[in-house]
Ligand SMILES: [Zn+2]
């Protein structure tokens with residue numbers, strides 16, 4: 001595991017996204033180099049927030065110790081070691097001055113609400129990954145016009161009201177006198193252009209209300225409670241801005257046979273007295289199905305035997321399964337068995 005980002009931000013592993021954001025904000029202000037803070041410390045805080053501030057990257061970090069692996073989890077490519085201004089959203093103001101970036105460049109474009117829902121899966125599905133169909137009722141981006149509000153085949157033309165600028169100037173009276181303010185053009189929702197002909201499906205709004213079914217690929221190795229982001233599948237606001245995101249909270253039903261810690265699986269295997277003493281070949285459950293395994297002679301209760309590559313898949317290959325042997329001491333002995341054991345007289349002093 002690389003750096004402990006939770007420690008850096010001073011939050012608990014179970015902290016909510018909101019708590020993480022709050023902790024980050026506080027630290028970023030405290031350690032801002034412009035306010036005399038240490039640049040190294042500030043960068044470290046920034047790095048931690050890049051990994052944990054995004055639910056999807058956080059899930060990867062929780063599992064793999066890095067916000068970049070495994071491949072194929074979600075879409076975001078990541079900016080290894082670099083600075084990803086988009087990770088900050090409305091925190092751009094803090095960074096604009098330090099990184100000299102244009103994080104807030106275009107002002108805050110409106111975004112639809114995020115949607116959260118739970119996705120349920122079996123233990124085995126969580127290990128190997130699964131494609132899930134999920135269905136949700138929300139405001140969707142109009143499929144006919146792709147949210148642009150224009151009838152397919154027609155163009156967008158410059159908005160006559162704002163002359164393509166996307167805003168109009170309004171005079172506002174304040175205690176300091178009259179101030180000129182830019183106000184987003186209501187005619188074109190600030191886009192500066194309008195459809196030549198409004199989409200017949202959404203009447204130019206760019207949205208449609210209703211049930212939408214999505215196919216989501218849940219990657220291998222996820223755990224109960226992880227969150228996964230599906231970009232752009234939250235509430236749509238059509239021509240007025242970006243759609244929100246869909247956050248999937250993964251719910252894994254446990255399998256009583258298996259314990260899990262990271263990429264290692266644990267099972268308990270009961271063996272008899274004689275099998276433990278003399279050795280045997282037994283059948284053990286794995287997530288791939290039953291496999292046979294050798295119990296070496298002289299195995300003690302509590303001994304751990306390793307089945308390589310039978311654990312949880314990750315970008316470093318598959319983990320192992322540990323088989324914890326439990327030797328069962330006979331409780332009911334018939335006369336003969338009792339006599340034989342007495343004869344053996346196995347004792348520890
Ligand atoms: Zn439309």
Ligand SMILES: [Zn+2]
Pocket residue numbers: 159160161162163164166167185186187188189190191192193
């Ligand atoms: Zn306009």
